[in-house]
Amino acid sequence: MRDVAIIGCGMTKFGRIEGKNLMDLMVEASLRAIDDAGVGEEDFDSVYVGNMMAGELTHQTAIASALVDRINLIPAAAERVENGPASGASAVKNGFLAVASGASDLVLVAGGEKMTEADTDVITDLVSTMTHPTAEYVHGVTLPAMAALLTRLYMERYGLTERHLAMVAVKNHSNAMKNPYAHIQRPCTVEGAMSSVMIADPLRLYYACPISDGAAAVVLCPLEKAKEFADKPVRIAGFGHASDVQTLHEREDPAVLKSVQLASQRAFEMAKLKPKDIDVVETHDAFEILEIVQSEDAGFFEKGKGHLAVEKGVTALDGELPINPSGGLKARGHPVGATGVAQIVELVWQLRGEAGERQVKGAKRAFACNFGGFGNNTVIHILERVG
């Protein structure tokens, strides 16, 4: 396999974006990434578009064909990749494989979602359809309910308290205020989070991500060619992708995200690295409990001790292992198909030293975790600064 580099990246502002539809957002992010890579005059071989719900939410299908048409990447091989909320990371993975295998020399990966024009009930229901149709969905299960069931298990078993969830929210809000692309740009306090409305006891509104619009994109090429285009290419050192049983109750241990464990192990093996080698992390904190559980199951902290790392400030921007410097899904926002790509964009900026006020000093290696369900499908990427 060839080494693969990210030579350009870009994203739109996340949030409630008035006056721009899904394709407008995808075009904007894609052009920024192409411009950043300086490959405007080059021929692209393939295009992967991460998106979960364009057909359902924006009444447009085959959006990869539409994107290459809008920005003239014709005749690149274009396709949409759907893997629930991990559609973005799955698209990056497919782009990586296309370059690594030698099948493609120049690849665009773009992820996007337009969600804020739909009613919250419609979004909640569409996302709930990721759960098992007869063993979960029909009983009234929503994703917040799943997160709440996991949270209570953690409280019972490991002594996690509501305050820990609030602390993750406070940290991610604070990071997002340093990120001009983030959806949520206001501070939050532990007391404020803990007095927000209860949505699924013990889960309050502030322990969950907002509904957002947005798009993000990256350009990939073989590492050996990267220096022709980029001063600071970033290498994709490894990926891991694993699944688990669909229902929460049938998992070997419902408090363990086995797909995160496996995908992380595979990514670390491929990159020939260990958790201690990582300087900065982006997790899939659609719910704040997930940042804690993922940080453990990925191998950064002992099982059941992730909340203590939050308490000690280990995961803060100036801590030993900053998690979600972008603000995470909680505060950068979660336009589902865009999220996995946006995580990679943030980490590329971090590794290039271009993350401004939220820069993790001296970051050389980064780790991203994107979730394609409620813990039953996980895509991990490990990135490394070159030179």
Next chain:
Amino acid sequence: MQERLTGFKCKRCGRVTYPKHERCLSCRGTEFEEVGLGDECTLLTYTKLYALPEGIEMPPLTLGVVDFGGGVRALGQIISDDPKIGMKLRPVWGKLRKIGEEEMYGFKFEPAEKG
């Protein structure tokens, strides 16, 4: 109405799964026998859901994961205002929710000993 809550016992290795998988989660066997999960289970975790899905009118909706032992569990609605982890429950048939115009039925869980 279904008489009892059932799982699927693999004829090759004996593993019981709920819901059904076309290949056994342990041994990939493809033949199963439908078996009752039993009348008694324990509450493992629960949530009171206030942001309700379509077709359920009165918040909160209590949902929980129950344990039948031997690694066999199920998720469902819990009929109790005061759920406690570890409490004994039993499956009971009833209306779950409306989806569109259709009324959906299935097993829920109520306290084994009514107070």
